[in-house]
Amino acid sequence: MxxxxxxxxxxxxxxxxxxxxxxxxxxxxxxxxxxxxxxxxxxxxxxxxxxxxxxxxxxxxxxxxxxxxxxxxxxxxxxxxxxxxxxxxxxxxxxxxxxxGESVATLSLFFGERPAVLGILDAAPKAYRRLFGDKIVSCEKGQGIQSTLDLMTEEGFAKTVEKGREQKAAGADVIALSCTGMSTIGIAPSLEEALGIPVMDPVxxxxxxxxxxxxxxxxxxxxxxxxxxxx
CATH class of the missing domain: 3.40.50.1860 (Rossmann fold)
Structure with a gap:
């Protein structure tokens, strides 16, 4: 190889x-x-x-x-x-x-047509905005989430899943994670299982x-x- x-x-x-x-x-x-x-x-x-x-x-x-x-x-x-x-x-x-960022956004559009951005900030990074355009459902973070450390708590994970469910209910068919720290803690597979739609891991x-x-x-x-x- x-x-x-x-x-x-x-x-x-x-x-x-x-x-x-x-x-x-x-x-x-x-x-x-x-x-x-x-x-x-x-x-x-x-x-x-x-x-x-x-x-x-x-x-x-x-x-x-x-x-x-x-x-x-x-x-x-x-x-x-x-x-x-x-x-x-x-x-x-x-x-x-x-x-x-550009990698997540590009691959998200392969897996879905109505992407939602989920991370630790209220605003989507520029590559997401550029590539998603008017297809984007929303850019959100779980209530009380300020950093990836918050995601590592049981409450933080639950709040992130709750926000992902809201995005799915609003029409999202793929979740684009917008923080590489979410890869560090390996949250994507758990979110995908909880939400039932693809969740794109940045790394x-x-x-x-x-x-x-x-x-x-x-x-x-x-x-x-x-x-x-x-x-």
């Missing part, structure tokens, strides 16, 4: 190796062909949670993506639903640069889109070679 070196960028500054590597470990579990190295941007100990922190993070993400490319990695994943720096880095680098989605981008690039090179040989 061919392996791919994948660099994961975390937008939360941390010295805790377990926190830093948790998304990478999930990716390696879901996609055994990935060899993942995780890095985090500097001086953002509360991560990206509003327009100002997103603005601050963009040049840091781009610089880190360039560093990862120079070290010989095959792809870069920005493991954040807001996709900070993804568009900018993609213009500079010849390898795939994939964001969690699972970003990995699938990265694998597709890598395989697509290989197929394009193979096709070029066959055309050249035919001539």
């Amino acid at each position: 061919k392996t791919y070196k994948v660099g994961v960028i975390r937008v939360l500054t941390t010295e805790d190796e377990t926190v830093l590597n948790c998304h990478g470990k999930l990716l390696e579990r879901y996609y055994p062909m990935f060899q993942v190295t995780s890095r985090c941007i500097s001086e953002q100990f509360e991560g990206v949670h509003d327009e100002e922190t997103e603005r601050q993070s963009i040049p840091k993400v781009v610089a880190l993506a360039e560093e990862i490319y120079r070290e010989g990695f095959d792809a870069v994943i920005v493991s954040c639903a807001g996709d900070p720096g993804v568009e900018e880095a993609r213009k500079l680098l010849p390898i795939p640069v994939v964001g969690a 699972l989605c970003e990995g699938l889109m990265t694998l597709f981008a890598l395989r697509r690039a290989e197929a394009a090179e193979l096709m070029k070679g066959e055309i050249h040989h035919a001539k």
